[in-house]
Amino acid sequence: MQNQKRPRGRPRSQFTESSAGTIQSLDRALGVLVAIARAGRLTLTDLSLAVGVPTATTHRILTTLQKHDFVAFDEDRQEWLIGIEAFRTGSSFLKQSNLVEIGRPVMQLLMEQTGETANLAVRQGAEVVFIGQVETRNPVRALFPSGARTAMHASGTGKAILAELSEAEVRRLLTGSGLQRFTANTLTTPTALFEDLAKTHARGWSFDREERYVGMSCIGSAIFDVNGNPCAGVSISGPSIRFDEARVSEFGAAVSQAAAEITRRYGGVARRKG
Secondary structure, eight states, X not given: OOOOOOOOSSOOOSSOTTTTSOOHHHHHHHHHHHHHHHHSEEOHHHHHHHHTXXXXXXXXXXHHHHHTTSEEEETTTTEEEEOHHHHHHHHHHHHHHOHHHHHHHHHHHHHHHHSSEEEEEEEETTEEEEEEEEOOSSSSOOOOOTTOEEEGGGSHHHHHHHTTSOHHHHHHHHHTTOOOOOSTXXXXXXXXXXXXXXXXXXXXXXXXXXXXXXXXXXEEEXXXXXXXXXXXXXXXXXXXXXXXXXXXXXXXXXXHHHHHHHHHHHTOOOOOOO
């Protein structure tokens, strides 16, 4: 009996290129879930148009997600919205990072010191995502619900994070998204943005005067992780009329101190000087 020749090289993987690719149905389902989360609520027709999937297929996806409580259907308005299970799943991230729990008492003190709403946000691509807030007692206030997103270049927290990255990193990060204009004050040219980021880095806090919303201002400062990378930011926001020149520096110092304290409690490395 002849000995069979042993195959040379690595054994063939059971995960071929085709099987290792994305699962189309899952990819579509996640796209539907993300679209609803970003819009808040959508009709079937609008959702189908938003994700580029036929209405019948979108409805089957929604029915499956509804079965597992990831989405819910509002009979009165005939709209789909995020379900309780999606909230539970997303909340596990906050529990894992513990940043919200760590930051809340510091944010509470920051709100009391400044009289303005304190916000906590994490970076995600070229955006920041708000994960926590302590509201001011003032009747006129800025509100950013958990999960709300905004472009980094037009955000106090976002600019504070960008200011702690190298110019090359900032350019890579913003190349895909661009510098969209939201108001007349939005920084829409690289020159204007980098000049602002240099000032922000030097003093340790950013200032957004109506760059995202007309009539609203924000001051932010970066929070660092164990490797000294800017992973999040804390800020205060409110009507521009309360952010007059006499108070901006005072607010900036308070926000910068709050960011440093959250960084310390989080086990992070303090911001780099220079």
